[in-house]
Amino acid sequence: MSETPQPQTPTRADAVSTVSVIVIAYNDAAHVGDAVRSALAQGEAVGEVIVVDDASGDTTPEVLAGFADEPRVRPLIRRENSGGCGTPRNDGISAAVHPYVLFLDSDDLLLPGAVDGLLAVAAERSADVVAGICVRRELPEGRETVWAPSLYDVSQGATLPGTVLDGVEKHPEFVLDTLSVNKLYRRDFLDRHAIRFPDGAFHYEDFVFSARVQAAAPRLAVTDVPVYVWHVRRQAATLSISLRRASLANWEHRIAAHAAVLDVFRTAGRPALARAAQTKFLDYDLPMYLRELPQRTAAYRADWWTATRAHLAGFEAEAVADAQAPSRWLHAALTALAVVPEGWELTRFVELAAPLPRLVPPYPRAGDGTPVLAAAPADVPLEGLAEIAPAELPVAVDGSVTVGASTRLTLTVHDLYGRIAELRPTAVRVVFAERVSAAEVALDAPLLPAEEGWTATVSLPTAKLLRAGRLAAWSLRAELRGAAGTIGNAEVRAPQGAVDRRGMVLGRLGRVLLVQVVASARRGLVLRFAGGVVGARQVVSGRFRRLLAMR
Incomplete structure (x- = not known):
């Protein structure tokens, strides 16, 4: 059950307003205000921001009340929690009065210019749906990646941006994009085809909604307009549905x-x-x-x-x-x-x-x-x-590490039913990738024949892997080269039976380094370093031991 928003008095902005932004919220007082402000900041093209509060028990209603002086914000308060995200979004669609709708979750943001960019494409291409870029932002680190890069990131080879699809059957790869929030929809298209989200406590409702849209053969414009920031909060008290995989x-x-x-x-x-x-x-x-x-x-x-x-x-x-x-x-x-x-x-x-x-x-x-x-x-x-193409071979590369003033990595490249040998491997490029900053350090080495396949060794000053004032975590990747070019890329893994190692070593000039060499859940080799005064303080306080325990 919900309260229906009261009819709005027309304003000057209504003459140019074409979009209803539908925000859904449940017990998210800490973030919903920012989401609403990101929608309002889109400008006059946004005629209303319908905020559907799914019977929150925190101070979300009070946060929404703080927008009482903003005529475009229309709170819609549900009296009973729906158990999912579909019903409140459906309520928002039913309440919307403008030709286009856009969905926004309370803990995410619309990027500046998103609405104008999508509307321009919709008008130019007469599109029922316009799809743009969603950025996944990992918090608190801030690392960003493009959602479904094979569809949207031209730097990763995507070819669809700039095209218009009359239905997606000729591009079935588009079923990979199951998001509803990175798209602008003509409301009459949704109504004409009776497209709504599954109601009630149905999880992954985006999957079904997106399928219903695709099944209706929309005129779909694919763009590289940056639209949406999807915040991934892995340390939140209540994880989002997509992060509850332990259940x-x-x-x-x-x-x-x-x-x-x-x-x-x-x-x-x-x-x-x-x-x-x-x-x-x-x-x-x-x-x-x-x-x-x-x-x-x-x-x-x-x-x-x-x-x-x-x-x-x-x-x-x-x-x-x-x-x-x-x-x-x-x-x-x-x-x-x-x-x-x-x-x-x-x-x-x-x-x-x-x-x-x-x-x-x-x-x-x-x-x-x-x-x-x-x-x-x-x-x-x-x-x-x-x-299988050489660059896509599931090649196996193991690595063992010793750390002191220098960090030394010894690799073993395993043959793969003779496929690697056929390609005559000659060298390897080892890439150290820092997880927070995405910085990379690359080293080249020759591959030498060994009993298990081939081996190579690289070494670099450990100081190059330290980061001032914080813990630095590095994953390792090996790019194999052969007589005819790249053979394949592999994550460097800990050998079978390897155990995590941690301790203190002396770097140059007697500097104390705190080191951990670990294997991730799938045995990917990870190096963690902290050094100097910051590292010493972490050890004394016990914080470093907790950091070492993180996976």
């Missing part, structure tokens, strides 16, 4: 949403989009959760495995064939194994699900010599291995 219910909700997406496409007679959505699930959703399985309890893993196998059982063979090779192999393994694997066998699957997939030794073969993923019963053929 099995979260995965079950995601599966339910994906099943609903498939139903939307099939009911609308869009089988190509249904297949694309299945392929997207294999390449994106499945690996994201699979690579976190070692962090979960045995009961979670068993139930996750059962639920996942049941969902994948309905996937079409053509959709599986369109997935990337590592995803196809994981699908085959899940199909073959009725019970979740444990120990090293599970680790093997987890590493294959990494953002940079890695197929680790041993490299077993079937009786006829065919490469297989693992020992029986997971001895599924690695179909397509011979056809």
Whole structure:
């Protein structure tokens, strides 16, 4: 239940106003004001900011009351919490009076100029929907990445910005973008096709809403207009739905949403989009959760495995064939194994699900010599291995580190059923990437033949890896080069059986360095450093020990 906003007295701005911004909020007094101000700052094109308060129990209503002198802010107070994000957004759509709607969550922001930029494209291209760039901003670090870069980031090879699609069936890759908040919608388009969010306590409601939009074959303009800042607060007291992956219910909700997406496409007679959505699930959703399985309890893993196998059982063979090779192999393994694997066998699957997939030794073969993923019963053929482009090979690179005044890294590059040897590897570039600032330090070294494949060693002054006044964390990447160019990129991993190491070493001029060499959940090698007076104070206070415990 909710209170309907009172009719507004027309103002001079109404003559040029064309957009209703719909903000949804629940117990978010700390951020909702900033969200509303970012909408108002868009200028006269925004005729109203409808703020749907989903029965908050904190001071959110008081924050909204502070906008009483702003005629464009229209609070809509729900008396009962809906349990999700869909119902309050639907309330906002029903209350909107302007030709276009734009969605905004209370803990996020619209970027300056977003509305004018989207409206200009909508007018020029007669679009039902205009999609722009969403930036994921990690807090408190502030690191930013473009959401769905393959669709929107031209620097990463995206080709769709600047184009207009009459429906997305000729570009089924667009099903990757499941966000509702980075787009401007014609309200009459949504009404004409009865497009709304799932009501009630339905999570991942964006998935279904986006599918309903895509199934209606909109005239869709894709732009590189910066639109939206998606704040990712991993240390918040209440995590957003997308960050609650430690709960099995979260995965079950995601599966339910994906099943609903498939139903939307099939009911609308869009089988190509249904297949694309299945392929997207294999390449994106499945690996994201699979690579976190070692962090979960045995009961979670068993139930996750059962639920996942049941969902994948309905996937079409053509959709599986369109997935990337590592995803196809994981699908085959899940199909073959009725019970979740444990120990090293599970680790093997987890590493294959990494953002940079890695197929680790041993490299077993079937009786006829065919490469297989693992020992029986997971001895599924690695179909397509011979056809994978060199730059996309799931190459495995291990590293061991010693730290003193210099940091020395020794690499082992494993052959991959002979595929690496065929490409005649000659050298490697090791990239140290700092997680907070995104700074990089690159070193080159020759690859030398060894019993396990090839080896290389790089060294640099440890001082280059320190950052004044704070902890510095570095991940490592190896770029292999061969006679014909780049062979592949790999995250440098800790060898099997490696354990975390921490301690103090002496740097140059007797400077004390606090060092930790750790393996992430998927065994990615991470180096953490703190030095000088700041590091000493952290040790004395015990803060550094807590920092070392962070993953």
